[in-house]
Amino acid sequence: MNGRISRRNVLKTGAAAGVVAAVGGAGAGRAAAFGPSGGGSPGGPDDGPLALVNGRIHTMDADNTVARAVSIRDGRFVTVGNDVGNPGPGTRTINLRGRTVVPGIIDNHNHIVLMGNRPGFHTPLENAASISDVQEIYAARGSGIPDGGWITTIGGFHINHLVPPGETPRFPTLAELDEAVPDNPAYISQSFSGPSTTNSRGKAFFEGRGTPVGDDGSIAGGFGTSPTGQATFALRQTLLDFEARKRGAVDALNYGLGLGVTTHLDQGAFQTTGTASDGAAHEDNFAMHLPFLSVHEDGELLARLRINFLHMESDPATPELVERLRNAFQFFGDDFVRTGGIGEFIAQGTGPSSPFLAAARRVAEAGWRAEVHSLSTTDFVNEIEAFEAVNKEFPITDLRWVVAHVPFITEEYVSRHQALGGGLSLTGWRYLAGSPSSNGPPFRMIVDSGINAGMSSDGMQIAPMNPWIHMYYATTGLNARGVLINDGQQISREEVLRLYTRDNGWFLREEDSLGTIEPGKLADLVVLNEDYFTVPDERLRRIRSVLTVAGGRIVHETGEAGR
Numbered sequence: 008m009n010g011r012i013s014r015r016n017v018l019k020t021g022a023a024a025g026v027v028a029a030v031g032g033a034g035a036g037r038a039a040a041f042g043p044s045g046g047g048s049p050g051g052p053d054d055g056p057l058a059l060v061n062g063r064i065h066t067m068d069a070d071n072t073v074a075r076a077v078s079i080r081d082g083r084f085v086t087v088g089n090d091v092g093n094p095g096p097g098t099r100t101i102n103l104r105g106r107t108v109v110p111g112i113i114d115n116h117n118h119i120v121l122m123g124n125r126p127g128f129h130t131p132l133e134n135a136a137s138i139s140d141v142q143e144i145y146a147a148r149g150s151g152i153p154d155g156g157w158i159t160t161i162g163g164f165h166i167n168h169l170v171p172p173g174e175t176p177r178f179p180t181l182a183e184l185d186e187a188v189p190d191n192p193a194y195i196s197q198s199f200s201g202p203s204t205t206n207s208r209g210k211a212f213f214e215g216r217g218t219p220v221g222d223d224g225s226i227a228g229g230f231g232t233s234p235t236g237q238a239t240f241a242l243r244q245t246l247l248d249f250e251a252r253k254r255g256a257v258d259a260l261n262y263g264l265g266l267g268v269t270t271h272l273d274q275g276a277f278q279t280t281g282t283a284s285d286g287a288a289h290e291d292n293f294a295m296h297l298p299f300l301s302v303h304e305d306g307e308l309l310a311r312l313r314i315n316f317l318h319m320e321s322d323p324a325t326p327e328l329v330e331r332l333r334n335a336f337q338f339f340g341d342d343f344v345r346t347g348g349i350g351e352f353i354a355q356g357t358g359p360s361s362p363f364l365a366a367a368r369r370v371a372e373a374g375w376r377a378e379v380h381s382l383s384t385t386d387f388v389n390e391i392e393a394f395e396a397v398n399k400e401f402p403i404t405d406l407r408w409v410v411a412h413v414p415f416i417t418e419e420y421v422s423r424h425q426a427l428g429g430g431l432s433l434t435g436w437r438y439l440a441g442s443p444s445s446n447g448p449p450f451r452m453i454v455d456s457g458i459n460a461g462m463s464s465d466g467m468q469i470a471p472m473n474p475w476i477h478m479y480y481a482t483t484g485l486n487a488r489g490v491l492i493n494d495g496q497q498i499s500r501e502e503v504l505r506l507y508t509r510d511n512g513w514f515l516r517e518e519d520s521l522g523t524i525e526p527g528k529l530a531d532l533v534v535l536n537e538d539y540f541t542v543p544d545e546r547l548r549r550i551r552s553v554l555t556v557a558g559g560r561i562v563h564e565t566g567e568a569g570r
């Protein structure tokens with residue numbers, strides 16, 4: 008295997024073990040030995056055939072087969088069964104010693120491209136459960152980057168989980184961040200628009216640009232040109248060039264690989280205004296993918312990226328959407344990078360006075376996939392009724408249109424959407440800050456309905472990317488404060504894992520090649536640090552990959568998987 012890759016992805020051990028989930032290293036060294044020339048994926052001949060034996064390999068196939076061994080060649084599974092027979096010369100064989108293996112996790116709705124374009128050495132805090140966890144994660148990050156390099160966390164976490172239940176949620180203070188990273192400026196910003204916090208070095212930088220910072224490091228949040236908006240904007244202007252974005256893209260994907268996420272369906276960003284009124288969800292929707300494409304061209308893209316095009320126009324003529332449908336290709340690319348449809352917005356608003364119906368009609372006429380999101384008690388009604396109207400003119404029943412999040416969807420609208428051939432993307436984002444009245448989605452009702460459903464994170468602003476947190480919420484109904492908020496709608500671990508793997512193949516239109524461990528399918532799998540199926544609930548959120556394979560290549564390895 009390629010030593011450079013394994014070193015770059017190896018989990019940092021030490022004080023922060025179990026908390027730091029493989030934040031990538033500072034340097035994105037070249038791994039030129041593989042790439043698009045290797046059969047269109049990193050599973051090229053350089054890695055050679057691979058065999059994993061003596062595992063508990065949950066294939067998630069139609070019979071829920073649990074196998075003991077798999078062999079992999081040229082990026083695909085060759086045999087799946089009790090042994091690998093004679094896998095041939097040059098095969099690297101790994102003895103899993105009973106470890107649990109699942110298919111590579113597919114996240115059918117997130118914002119990984121935004122995460123890759125964050126200013127600074129972006130450092131997820133979604134796995135922190137205390138202020139000292141934050142300090143450990145930041146200290147570990149600081150030790151791997153140059154002195155003076157910015158350590159940043161923009162979105163994906165909530166102060167609700169930075170402090171144990173029973174204590175009042177709060178940010179780390181300036182003094183606490185100084186203690187953790189005295190030689191690096193730090194910036195931690197919650198959700199779309201703060202509030203935020205910083206350390207002494209960061210405070211000096213922001214105040215030098217006229218942004219008010221409290222003595223405790225606090226920076227006020229709010230939409231528009233709030234102090235948080237000013238701070239994020241200053242960092243974007245100062246720190247982001249193309250090489251920094253490429254480094255961020257590699258880091259973001261590596262972070263996902265440490266959690267076992269091998270495929271991301273990105274859902275775009277709000278178009279940047281290029282001002283301090285941009286929030287965490289703003290980027291240049293027309294250029295933000297280019298660093299990822301460049302990483303792929305270098306042969307360094309180790310996880311699969313699927314790209315939806317977000318359109319959010321208020322003009323009823325939706326000129327940009329019209330041009331997109333006229334000039335772009337859907338489902339175009341290779342096994343590692345491929346375009347998708349339009350989403351997670353097709354226009355501004357959903358109501359009768361918005362361009363939603365007109366936009367949906369254009370997408371249907373072009374024969375494209377549409378994906379939209381629902382957060383309120385009324386938007387899914389508008390959306391599904393518009394889909395029904397459009398379907399009478401331009402049938403959408405084969406186009407796999409999706410409504411995402413759906414916290415309040417009713418059985419009636421699930422079945423009406425099902426009749427249109429549609430699907431529902433579910434997520435556990437309520438985990439962070441949900442309550443018994445702001446809960447959902449109704450996992451149990453939706454899974455029982457039989458509609459095409461799949462699982463996603465909706466990371467990186469409002470929610471974490473970590474799939475094990477979402478699985479924890481879906482199976483327990485508990486939020487980050489330990490409050491039961493989604494009672495009666497829990498599903499089993501088997502069910503939610505199926506939503507995150509086999510059932511998500513449908514959302515990519517790749518169910519024949521991704522989502523299960525079966526001969527002939529693309530070889531994506533994850534060897535876990537604990538047995539997902541039997542570990543106590545409280546340890547679910549701490550599940551990590553000890554070895555991730557994507558396209559037949561080992562793309563993350565901690566050294567714990569056995570030899």
Ligand SMILES: [Zn+2]
Pocket residue numbers: 116117118274351380465
């Ligand atoms: Zn989203």
